[in-house]
Amino acid sequence: MDALQLEKVYELFSAGIGAHSDMSLKFVSTEENRVVLEMPFQEKHATAHENGSLHPGALAAALDSACGFVVLQSLAVPQAIATINLRIDHIHPAPVGTDVRIQAECYQQTNEFAYVSAFASSLDGKTMLCNAQGIFKIGSPGPALDRSLLYRRGD
Template identity: 25%
Template sequence: MNSTSLMAMAERFLGALKHCQILQMRVTHADAEGMTLILPWSQRIVGNPQTGAVHGGALTTLLDTTCGMATLCALPRFEVCPTLDLRIDYMHPAEQGKDIFGHAQCYRVTRDVIFTRGSAYQDDPARPICQVVGTFMRLGHDVRGGIDFGSRLEEGEA
């Protein structure tokens, strides 16, 4: 899949996730090497109003979504891949008023599981706010008993 069609599919996928719409997350980059999303700074992601610290749930949402969407970069076709496990190591708090980027890549794909890793950062990817590793279950292209969401994404209907 070329980068242009991958970006389009990623944008449709992200647009179908209501919680990501509320947080105004956007795709900034998608290619065979991985996925990058942006979580714009806003007061709604602040978890501690006294310090301005970002809520861990907002960072978890960014990284789970980024890692999950990185599966699009590693697979030849869309597959439903729910999160099996997600581990986040927090390094330091985010700076107030600055957007947060999430980047993830798949480093191993097996018949049943996809392994991902990534980080959240603001100005410098070499200075992550937190790092993440995640595993995602492969359910296959066709989902039995429900809508084949993958075909809808590939066809631009989502």
């Protein structure tokens, strides 16, 4: 997938998934089968506890989005995907009021499944927040992806 197609996939992904846009995830970089996103701290995603750190559920949703995006990026032809399993090990709460960096990798793919790993950390990389392992179904039932949207220029 070339850079323009990848940008279009990210735009479609961001617009089509409510949780993704609600979290204001920002695309940072990509390499072959890897993606880096950042999630800015937002008060609405903080825990109700006194410390006000990022809620683990918001972090889980962001990890799922990053893993889904890296799967889409790794596909030769964009198609619908679905999370089958996403196991998250929470290691450390997010520091209060700080942004989070999420790195995801699609390390194996078959005709039907994609296998991913990911981790979230503080932006400086000094605090590991959690890691994740997941499986995504490729070609899952769902809305058809209009592939022609990937080839429009000048939107």
